[in-house]
Amino acid sequence: MQVIPTLLAGKDAIVESQTGSGKTHAFLLPLLSMLEAGHDFAQLVITSPSRELATQTFELAKQLLEASELDWRMSLFVGGSDKERQIEKLQYQQPNIVVGTPGRILDLISSSALRVDHVRFLVIDEADMTLDMGFLKDVDAIASKMPEELQTAVFSATIPDKLQPFLRKYLRQPEQIILAPKTIINPDVDNWLFATRGKDKADLVYKLLTVGQPYLALVFANTKQTVDELTDKLKGHGLKVAKIHGGLEPRERKRVMKQIENLEFQYVIATDLAARGIDIPGVSLVINYEIPKDSEYFIHRVGRTGRNGLDGTAITLYSPEEESRVNEIESMGIKFSPKTLENNQIVDSYDRRRRTNRKATKDKLDPKMIGLVKKEQRKRKPGYRNKIKKAITRDRQQKRKIEIRQELRATRKSHKR
Incomplete structure (x- = not known):
């Protein structure tokens, strides 16, 4: 593991890390071990682009602290929680470790409630997602309030060009590290390719969802509007469907997530927020209703199934004009098995390149x-x-x-x- 010795040596780091690379442990273990006693202010700040990602990091850090018996104060600051109560607590006592979303952390700093002038370590998790969701300006504003001798680690699935100005501004001679899982796709996941051939895609999804009775199915679309439309159509077929996207109010999203965890829903329709920002256990089937615009998200979507030693199936729908997109995904090392529906059964189909x-x-x-x-x-x-x-x-x-x-x-x- 290259990340741990790099951070222990006090170096800045830019880490390209895919889902399943173990990056959260890679930065938590060394940084938690380097916190110094006797400081009443925050020493470590970790930003995540979504509430769910921040919560996952917070829970993992809490487990590590409990196992190590280290007595550090830690706070989770995310949108949708009670800001006034957080401000009141901060006036009484500052945390040693801060985990949260950029918007809420910046709000607390701007309110003079959270002090970051003694921070020694800054971790920016899922930096490309932070950029895509428009939060990089908030992270920039947060970093500008911290000491110049700050040690910074940036973790990202990809390093877009638009991220470069930020990296040059805050990182000093960073070590560049690539963390990749052993295989790009879990070998326990079957990737099936379905040609839509002008069929109604919503009807096709309904048949695919009901033909095999999955334990829990996660269907991905590219936009909030498409998620809403597909959810309504599947409900019209009589399915009990949950939907997840960034347009839901925080309380609503939290409630829906709780219902999914309690297995109140068998079918979940979501945008890519769920691909990288939400951990839904027990997913046995993933359907790509639309091919993601960024091929990297295909990996994140399919990575939701086939976990914990269990098998999984990922189905991708495509039309003839999307041939180049399928080729692009295949160039990443993905192998598709062509399938089709006949008499309400999923059967092998022919290779689309046969002609x-x-x-x-x-x-x-x-x-x-x-x-x-x-x-x-x-x-x-x-x-x-x-x-x-x-x-x-x-x-x-x-x-x-x-x-x-x-x-x-x-x-x-x-x-x-």
Whole structure:
């Protein structure tokens, strides 16, 4: 693990980390061990772009502190919680460790309630998501209130160009580290590819959700509007469906999450907020109603299933105009199995590239072979397929013999020289 010695050495770090790389432990373990006794103010601040991510980090830090018997005061500051009560508590006592969302942390600093002038360590978790959600300005404002000798660690699935000015501003000769899980996709997850072929996608999703009765299904769409529309359509089919996206009020989202944890819903429709910001246990099926605009999110979505040694299935719907998007995902190392629905059963389908492959094979044949194929197809006599296959095989064998002879001659000539 490269992160731990880097942080223990007092260096700044830029860490590219995918889901499942163990990054939270990687920064918590060294930084918690370096906190110094006798300080009544915050020494470590960790920002996360969503309430759910911040809460997960807070709970993990709490477990580590309990296991180590370290007596540090820690506070969670996120939107949707009682800010006035937090301000009142801060006037009485400051935490040693702060975990929270950028907006709420900045609010408390701006209110002169939270002091960060003694902070020694700043961790910016999921920096690219922080940027995408428009919170980087808040993080910038938070960092500007901290001491110049601050040690900073930035964790991000990718390092977008728009993140570079911030990195140059606050990090000094940072160590660049890439943390990657052993495999890009859990081998226990089956990736199925469904061609929509002009079908009503909502109806197709309904059939896919009900054909196998998943333990818990998570369906991803790209926008809040699509999530709302798909939720309404599935409810119209009689399914009890929960929805999660950034447009929900904090209390509503918290209530829905609690219901999902209590298994009150079997089907959840969500935006990518749930792909990286929410940990929903027990997901056995993931459906990509829409292919994500950023291919990296495909990894995060599919990573919601196949956890804790359990099998999982991920289904991706696509239309012909999305062929290039599917190719892009495959170039990342994803292997799809083509599937289709027949008589309310999921069955194997054909390779979407079959026409291209057939044309490539045909173009490699000699004109006389192409003529034979056409001639035999016109005859349509019994056994014509086998006859064509045998003729093509003989032709290829003959060509290969000629190639081998040429290679042998060339080898002999080179030896004589």
